[in-house]
Every structure is written in structure tokens, then in C-alpha cells.
Amino acid sequence: MATRPGSVTFVAVLTYLNGALDVIGGVILLIARDQVAGGGNSAAITTSAIVSILLGIVTVVVARGLLRGSTVSRALVAVVMVIDILNGVLLLFTSQVVTGVIQILWSILIVALLFTRRANAFFTGR
Structure with missing residues (x-):
């Protein structure tokens, strides 16, 4: 079992x-x-706020998964970062x-840190 690298x-x-x-x-x-x-449409703002709260909760769960070596969490973070690159x-x-x-x-930094040799060993060793 590989120990968790600092980058992860x-x-x-x-x-x-x-x-x-x-x-x-x-x-x-x-x-x-x-x-x-x-005085405008507060329903859209309420929806946006609720979505933000729910995404925040999911993000915290994903972060916990990263610490435990979850390949699903790693993949989710990588996908989000690729979307962020496209948005950039x-x-x-x-x-x-x-x-x-x-x-x-x-x-790019986040993706690079998630796929270093030590990070790969950590996630495949779980």
C-alpha cells in the first residue's frame, strides 16, 4: 500500500x-x-444558491475520497479541471x-499533481 503523496x-x-x-x-x-x-427574479437566484450549496457538499465528499485514494474522486476532479481549462x-x-x-x-497544476508517479502509485495501490 502506497503512502499518500503531498501533492494529493x-x-x-x-x-x-x-x-x-x-x-x-x-x-x-x-x-x-x-x-x-x-426586485427581479429571486427564484433564479434561490436556485443558483441551492445548486452552489449542493455542489459544495459534493465537492467536500470528493475531497474526502481523494484522501482515501478513491479513483472515482480522482477522475471527477480531473474532469472538472478539464472543463475549467476549456472555460479558461x-x-x-x-x-x-x-x-x-x-x-x-x-x-493544469491540479491535474499534473493528481497524475504524478507517486500519485499514480497511491491511487492504484488502493
Whole structure:
């Protein structure tokens, strides 16, 4: 059984943080939906807040799976990062170059950390 490499722990911590921020942001949006809607359609904002909270919870579960060596969690994070890379490319075409480059580089870093030789040994050794 391989020991968990630091890169996997780092990615899991970032994933936990992302999930927690999604939940916190969703709760804040839910509480402040009337101010955010400004008299508009608060149903869409409520839906967005609830989706954010649910995604945050799922993200925390996925992070826990990374720490345990779950290949499903690893695959989910990799798929999300590939989607983030594609989104970053789209940002490049919408004149948001800095944001797009940061998103692309960040996502590549996460994927690279999840697929190092030691990470591969950790996930296949489970």
C-alpha cells in the first residue's frame, strides 16, 4: 500500500476549500437573495444558491475520497479541471485574458499533481 503523496494532500485541501467556499457562498446568496435580485427574479437566484450549496457538499465528499485514494474522486476532479481549462480558453476569447490564463494554469497544476508517479502509485495501490 502506497503512502499518500503531498501533492494529493494539497489537491484534497484545495478541493475541501473550494467546497467550503461554495457552501458559504450559496448560504450568503440565499440569505441576501432579495438584495441581489433587486426586485427581479429571486427564484433564479434561490436556485443558483441551492445548486452552489449542493455542489459544495459534493465537492467536500470528493475531497474526502481523494484522501482515501478513491479513483472515482480522482477522475471527477480531473474532469472538472478539464472543463475549467476549456472555460479558461473561452475566457481568453472574451477579453478576460488574465483570468483565463490563471484558470488554465491552475487547472493544469491540479491535474499534473493528481497524475504524478507517486500519485499514480497511491491511487492504484488502493
